[in-house]
Amino acid sequence: MAIKVLCSASDPGAVLDEYWTNEAKFPVYLKTFAKGCVVNLREYNGYDDSDFYAVYWDEESGSFKETCYASTRGWTYPCGAAIDASPEILEKYREYREGLAKAYYAAAKAVEDAKPKAGKTVKVIRSVRGKAALKGGETGKVFWYGVDSFSRSYNPGYRVGIELEDGRKVFVSAGAVEVVS
Secondary structure, three states, rough: OOOOEEEOOOOOOOOOOOHHHHHHHOOOOOEEEEOEEEEEEEEEEEOOEEEEEEEEEEOOOOEEEEEEEEEOOOOOOOEEEEOOOOOHHHHHHHHHHHHHHHHHHHHHHHHHHOOOOOOOOEEEEEOOOOOOOOOOOOOOEEEEEOOOOOOOOOOOOEEEEEEEEHHHHHHEHHHHHHEOO
């Protein structure tokens, strides 16, 4: 079946559908595309409406694309999609999804590694005033990492407790330090 969507009479590949034209009492033009290339279908449920999406292999661009082929926001009864990809395209899609997952987990690991958690060595990258009075470039070991009790609940800030090389223990904003090991 591929993907079938409503279109205007001037669209390339537009076909007047007699059944739906009789049902709707106005001319209904449909276009079918991505034959043999649909690899996934999904539905997005909003507050009041649902949208229906299809992922397909686009040979022209050499990539996977997603399109909304129907919705409950309006009259889309004649629209539809079905998974009809060849085993080769389905394998390509599986590899594509694995690549996305690996990239996601690598990015998540990089974010986690950059957090100044307890036991990590950090360098002060911003001068700090007040009781802590730190200059940029000082290093120390983190002994505490947690939510700043003075930050807003809707946007919590984080603080770190650092034992500096000279033995002082200070608490500073997590944004004022960067992990070096």
